[in-house]
Amino acid sequence: MDNGTASRRVVIVGSGFGGLFAAKALKRARVEVILVSRTTHHLFQPLLYQVATGILSEGEIAPATREVLRGQHNARVLLGDVIGLDLATRTVTSDLLGETTITPYDYLIVAAGATQDYFGNRHFVDHAPGMKTIEDALELRSCIFGAFELAEAATDPAEIDRLLTFVVIGAGPTGVEMAGQISELARRTLPGVYRNIDPRAAHVVLLDAAPTVLASFGNKLSGKTARHLRKIGVELRLCARVVDVDATGVEVEDLQGRRRIPSLCKIWAAGVAASPLGAQLAAQSGAKVDRAGRVQVQADLTLPGYPRVFVVGDMVSFPGLPGVAQVAIQGGRYAANQIARDCAGLPTGQPFRYHDKGNMATVSRSYAVASIGPLRIAGFGAWLLWLVVHLIYLVGFKNRFTTLVDWAVAFIGRGRSERTVITQHVLSRNAARPRRNTHDDSPTASRQHAPTPKR
Numbered sequence: 486m487d488n489g490t491a492s493r494r495v496v497i498v499g500s501g502f503g504g505l506f507a508a509k510a511l512k513r514a515r516v517e518v519i520l521v522s523r524t525t526h527h528l529f530q531p532l533l534y535q536v537a538t539g540i541l542s543e544g545e546i547a548p549a550t551r552e553v554l555r556g557q558h559n560a561r562v563l564l565g566d567v568i569g570l571d572l573a574t575r576t577v578t579s580d581l582l583g584e585t586t587i588t589p590y591d592y593l594i595v596a597a598g599a600t601q602d603y604f605g606n607r608h609f610v611d612h613a614p615g616m617k618t619i620e621d622a623l624e625l626r627s628c629i630f631g632a633f634e635l636a637e638a639a640t641d642p643a644e645i646d647r648l649l650t651f652v653v654i655g656a657g658p659t660g661v662e663m664a665g666q667i668s669e670l671a672r673r674t675l676p677g678v679y680r681n682i683d684p685r686a687a688h689v690v691l692l693d694a695a696p697t698v699l700a701s702f703g704n705k706l707s708g709k710t711a712r713h714l715r716k717i718g719v720e721l722r723l724c725a726r727v728v729d730v731d732a733t734g735v736e737v738e739d740l741q742g743r744r745r746i747p748s749l750c751k752i753w754a755a756g757v758a759a760s761p762l763g764a765q766l767a768a769q770s771g772a773k774v775d776r777a778g779r780v781q782v783q784a785d786l787t788l789p790g791y792p793r794v795f796v797v798g799d800m801v802s803f804p805g806l807p808g809v810a811q812v813a814i815q816g817g818r819y820a821a822n823q824i825a826r827d828c829a830g831l832p833t834g835q836p837f838r839y840h841d842k843g844n845m846a847t848v849s850r851s852y853a854v855a856s857i858g859p860l861r862i863a864g865f866g867a868w869l870l871w872l873v874v875h876l877i878y879l880v881g882f883k884n885r886f887t888t889l890v891d892w893a894v895a896f897i898g899r900g901r902s903e904r905t906v907i908t909q910h911v912l913s914r915n916a917a918r919p920r921r922n923t924h925d926d927s928p929t930a931s932r933q934h935a936p937t938p939k940r
């Protein structure tokens with residue numbers, strides 16, 4: 486620790502909502518900020534489904550983190566997969582293509598988010614991509630548009646049916662948004678562009694083991710969403726448990742027994758598991774983790790016994806905190822504020838208070854649902870509100886402007902400009918998979934992260 490005149494170092498893990506907003510909130514603090522992330526971008530996850538369905542390009546929802554923090558001179562971005570957090574030596578170990586970097590910290594904010602959970606069925610991941618990363622969205626985009634192309638070239642009617650059957654597993658906000666958009670794509674955008682198939686014949690199935698869609702929005706909005714989904718051609722199969730997924734289809738068990746749905750394109754939107762870094766922190770601090778691997782933090786979002794180590798966002802298990810962007814944003818800002826207070830010699834440890842700004846989900850063009858305080862809105866008004874809120878939270882003026890143009894193309898017109906399909910989008914994900922979330926890569930080189938020279 487320094488003598489109070491030199492700046493202290495805050496290491497932030499993750500460039501998502503929690504990490505980026507924490508870094509920005511430290512702009513005026515007398516600290517050096519190092520943000521370590523495995524991606525070069527900040528990802529606006531709520532619009533991933535629009536990349537997967539050809540409305541937006543990946544750059545519009547994933548601006549470069551370096552660019553976002555360009556004017557913040559106390560912040561540095563370090564690309565790397567964090568493979569070790571050591572609370573005793575106060576260091577963060579990251580790996581970039583085999584080169585290991587060890588970064589010491591005075592304060593640590595861990596905001597590594599969550600990954601898709603396949604509930605122990607590891608082989609499902611090979612056939613049903615999730616919706617968590619840009620890689621996922623691009624792979625799905627290739628799979629969705631590629632399925633129409635394959636159907637156009639096929640001659641066997643059963644095979645055409647299989648290719649035009651899209652199965653979305655999980656009827657939470659992500660599943661509902663994906664199912665609604667694939668249905669609109671088939672019925673509104675693609676008719677007229679194929680010669681052998683009618684895209685309107687596409688069959689979109691939304692499955693969930695629960696008896697309702699959007700369960701967290703309450704009965705009224707859940708019922709309205711289900712009715713609207715059926716109206717736009719989505720088949721709902723509720724109380725249906727997926728028991729197997731393979732290359733050619735999905736096996737489902739419901740009250741009628743076990744059935745198979747032949748399908749090429751399957752999308753997994755069912756489960757969420759916190760970053761494995763949570764388990765590392767828990768093992769060293771004695772904190773508990775819940776079934777989803779989220780860390781049970783103290784009221785000030787710190788680890789027990791480690792008042793300078795904060796965990797925020799999707800990695801946190803705390804009563805009343807859902808896994809939404811606002812929890813991560815407010816948690817990141819709160820942690821930054823606590824650090825700035827500590828550096829200024831002010832008292833810290835005030836409990837984190839989450840201000841619930843409500844929940845929204847789009848179902849289709851011009852139809853969304855919103856639950857804000859006591860208000861429950863469904864329809865066009867909720868959709869306009871959804872557009873405005875998402876535009877406000879998109880990072881960067883250029884992104885907002887181009888997103889607005891693409892929305893006009895897709896929602897006022899029928900076009901979708903991001904329809905490029907390349908096999909690499911599918912192949913690169915498979916090539917990268919063995920390295921994801923593995924913490925046993927043997928480093929080929931190691932270096933210490935030197936303190937930043939003073940500006």
Ligand SMILES: Cc1cc2nc3c(=O)[nH]c(=O)nc-3n(C[C@H](O)[C@H](O)[C@H](O)COP(=O)(O)OP(=O)(O)OC[C@H]3O[C@@H](n4cnc5c(N)ncnc54)[C@H](O)[C@@H]3O)c2cc1C
Nearest residue numbers: 499500501502503523531567597598798799808809810813
């Ligand atoms: C498809 C989808 C739609 C959503 N829609 C909504 C919505 O409409 N409204 C809403 O409020 N919320 C929504 N959410 C939830 C919201 O996006 C999350 O709650 C929020 O992103 C959590 O922020 P976070 O900072 O905890 O994690 P993330 O935003 O996921 O960020 C995690 C960061 O950590 C990095 N990282 C992970 N592991 C490592 C590692 N080992 N080393 C280095 N870096 C690492 C990642 O690259 C990423 O930069 C949605 C989520 C998804 C997936």
